[in-house]
Amino acid sequence: MILDLDIGNTLSKWRLKDVTSSEIRSRGAVWTREEWRPGADIPDLDVVEAVRISSVARAAVLEETVALLRRRVRHVHVARSAPEALGVVNGYEEPHRLGVDRWMGALAGYQLAGGCCAVDCGSAITIDFVLPGGTHLGGFIMPGLRLMKESLKLGTRNVAIDPDSESDALLEPGRRTADAVNHGIYMAAVSAINRIYSEVCDQQSVALPMLLTGGDARVVSRGVQVPHAVWPDMVYGGLEACFPLTLAERAGKMSGAPRVPEPVVLEKIRAGLAFSMLL
Numbered sequence: 001m002i003l004d005l006d007i008g009n010t011l012s013k014w015r016l017k018d019v020t021s022s023e024i025r026s027r028g029a030v031w032t033r034e035e036w037r038p039g040a041d042i043p044d045l046d047v048v049e050a051v052r053i054s055s056v057a058r059a060a061v062l063e064e065t066v067a068l069l070r071r072r073v074r075h076v077h078v079a080r081s082a083p084e085a086l087g088v089v090n091g092y093e094e095p096h097r098l099g100v101d102r103w104m105g106a107l108a109g110y111q112l113a114g115g116c117c118a119v120d121c122g123s124a125i126t127i128d129f130v131l132p133g134g135t136h137l138g139g140f141i142m143p144g145l146r147l148m149k150e151s152l153k154l155g156t157r158n159v160a161i162d163p164d165s166e167s168d169a170l171l172e173p174g175r176r177t178a179d180a181v182n183h184g185i186y187m188a189a190v191s192a193i194n195r196i197y198s199e200v201c202d203q204q205s206v207a208l209p210m211l212l213t214g215g216d217a218r219v220v221s222r223g224v225q226v227p228h229a230v231w232p233d234m235v236y237g238g239l240e241a242c243f244p245l246t247l248a249e250r251a252g253k254m255s256g257a258p259r260v261p262e263p264v265v266l267e268k269i270r271a272g273l274a275f276s277m278l279l
């Protein structure tokens, strides 16, 4: 088995992938704790022959995790942001400072779709752009839905956005605190994503396919007007592309990759942008 680990600020996500069949056998998540340790809530390491890790937690968390895994597993691959990989040139002035989860998402998106807009809705919401040809432009970082809500300190922390609510309902003014907050932060997130996408496509004169991942991807997806696909395993896709271990991976296949969404034509994106600026 291959153990893939995506250590985020809030949650450490894992999945077990069968080396022979390339099938995903199990998955789970544990809190990213100060002292994260494989324990009862993560898979049995005896069946694991290789680990691939993307981590944006504190360096000490990664070091401890790697030290511990190396004692039990023969191959431990740790992803790092690099100036260039798999045809993508990192847009950061200091490439190693780009969050490796963003780098994995950008690489996966590029491998799947060529140029892309990769959006990760986690503790933070990040929006990264890669042009056809592989130039990564850099991106945008904003607080995620949960952080925005917590920062208001209005006691609505545990009143979640109903993931089944119609996005139209979320556009209505809230008539109690929880709704006002939920509708407010939801609008902040989706309108920023819509606008940023249009601005950058306009600047670069290219309509890019958008890919969405992260814990809040499904609910955010409902409000994003730009044609897009949700790809829960996008960060893992970057790990597969960087460290291909199975036959399917060596052939360039990434598990759970969606169909590439067809972007609307640039003229429409520009018309939408011009209209929103008139308002």
Ligand SMILES: Nc1ncnc2c1ncn2[C@@H]1O[C@H](COP(=O)(O)OP(=O)(O)OP(=O)(O)O)[C@@H](O)[C@H]1O
Pocket: 007, 008, 009, 010, 011, 012, 056, 101, 121, 122, 123, 124, 125, 144, 145, 146, 147, 213, 214, 215, 216
């Ligand atoms: N069980 C859960 N625990 C915490 N957050 C959850 C849970 N289920 C869904 N979420 C949502 O997922 C978001 C966290 O997403 P994700 O797991 O992608 O975060 P993360 O990877 O730790 O964040 P980041 O990559 O920005 O560090 C939160 O904003 C929250 O709204």
Ligand SMILES: CC(C)(CO)[C@@H](O)C(=O)NCCC(=O)O
Pocket: 008, 009, 056, 097, 098, 099, 100, 101, 102, 122, 124, 126, 141
């Ligand atoms: C922005 C987050 C927290 C998103 O998970 C992560 O990618 C990170 O810590 N990045 C480092 C800063 C940067 O990407 O510019």
Ligand SMILES: [K+]
Pocket: 008, 101, 120, 122, 214, 235
């Ligand atoms: K993430």
